[in-house]
Amino acid sequence: MSIQWYPGHMTKARRAIAESMPSQDVIIEVLDARMPRASENPAVAELRGQKPCIKVLNKSDLADPAVTKAWLRHLEAEHPAPSGGAPAGGQVLAIAISASQSSEARRRIPELCKRLAPPKNGPGKVVRAMIVGIPNVGKSTLINTLMERKVAKVGDEPAVTKSRQLVTLKSGMAISDNPGILWPKIDDEAASFRLAVGGAIPDTAIDYQSVAHFAAGYFLRRYPELLAARYKLTDLPTTAAALIEEIGRRRGCLRGGGSVDLHKASDILVHDFRAGRLGRISLEEPPGLEEPSGIEESA
Numbered sequence: 001m002s003i004q005w006y007p008g009h010m011t012k013a014r015r016a017i018a019e020s021m022p023s024q025d026v027i028i029e030v031l032d033a034r035m036p037r038a039s040e041n042p043a044v045a046e047l048r049g050q051k052p053c054i055k056v057l058n059k060s061d062l063a064d065p066a067v068t069k070a071w072l073r074h075l076e077a078e079h080p081a082p083s084g085g086a087p088a089g090g091q092v093l094a095i096a097i098s099a100s101q102s103s104e105a106r107r108r109i110p111e112l113c114k115r116l117a118p119p120k121n122g123p124g125k126v127v128r129a130m131i132v133g134i135p136n137v138g139k140s141t142l143i144n145t146l147m148e149r150k151v152a153k154v155g156d157e158p159a160v161t162k163s164r165q166l167v168t169l170k171s172g173m174a175i176s177d178n179p180g181i182l183w184p185k186i187d188d189e190a191a192s193f194r195l196a197v198g199g200a201i202p203d204t205a206i207d208y209q210s211v212a213h214f215a216a217g218y219f220l221r222r223y224p225e226l227l228a229a230r231y232k233l234t235d236l237p238t239t240a241a242a243l244i245e246e247i248g249r250r251r252g253c254l255r256g257g258g259s260v261d262l263h264k265a266s267d268i269l270v271h272d273f274r275a276g277r278l279g280r281i282s283l284e285e286p287p288g289l290e291e292p293s294g295i296e297e298s299a
């Protein structure tokens with residue numbers, strides 16, 4: 001499944017990010033903790049160049065904690081801290097937070113920004129940071145948390161923010177929220193599915209049932225016990241298609257004639273995942289963590 005969803009405001013947002021990049025001290029790249037790699041927009045790395053960056057694995061309350069820890073280790077290994085002395089340009093730090101709950105975000109992010117920002121000359125120089133990332137990862141929620149009040153609109157759908165908003169924190173730090181940006185053609189099949197399952201792409205721009213099929217297959221392989229508990233299944237189906245059918249039957253998603261409404265059943269599975277009702281699940285693991293095998297990928 002290749003995704004082509006690139007609304008006009010994203011072109012403008014990308015241009016605006018590029019234009020203000022030179023005046024920024026630190027880039028705060030918000031990622032989805034359930035899929036840190038799939039939610040990493042290659043355009044952000046390209047645009048930020050050598051600017052220091054904090055990779056914020058947000059929504060960690062929904063992600064598998066052991067996998068998040070492994071991602072933090074992996075990201076640290078990918079971007080080792082410079083040995084000795086002040087941080088060099090281009091340094092990357094990674095933290096896991098939950099922007100919707102976090103007093104931790106309020107405490108740690110400004111502190112990390114100050115640590116990463118290049119030293120400035122003269123009194124009254126403020127640290128300038130820019131929040132960027134793909135849609136629906138919690139960028140506006142983070143700015144509201146940092147401001148300790150609602151300054152930006154948030155919503156559980158992609159492309160809620162359409163233009164940049166610049167605010168000043170109590171500490172004097174200048175920080176901007178930006179619209180989520182994707183890249184024009186997402187070719188990586190598994191990454192497209194993960195982005196779609198997680199809600200970074202509107203449900204109307206994807207083949208919903210294949211997305212649910214991908215999720216069902218992954219959950220069966222990686223989190224069978226969570227599926228069994230949520231849907232009260234003593235005998236887990238062995239294929240993604242059979243799982244979606246079974247969910248549909250159990251939840252009464254039936255058409256006239258008794259066949260299962262697969263779209264409704266898919267909807268239940270995807271929305272249970274997004275809301276965390278299945279439990280804490282990560283959709284991808286860093287290299288080195290093995291997936292258990294034994295269940296067919298698809299039916």
Ligand SMILES: Nc1nc2c(ncn2[C@@H]2O[C@H](COP(=O)(O)OP(=O)(O)OP(=O)(O)O)[C@@H](O)[C@H]2O)c(=O)[nH]1
Nearest residue numbers: 098099136137138139140141154155159160161180
């Ligand atoms: N569970 C959980 N939900 C979160 C967290 N952070 C944000 N959300 C929810 O995720 C959804 C998207 O949040 P936004 O802050 O609007 O995301 P955004 O990145 O600004 O999205 P765009 O403006 O569309 O690019 C909202 O429903 C938030 O309540 C978090 O840490 N945990």
Ligand SMILES: [Mg+2]
Nearest residue numbers: 139140160161
């Ligand atoms: Mg937003």
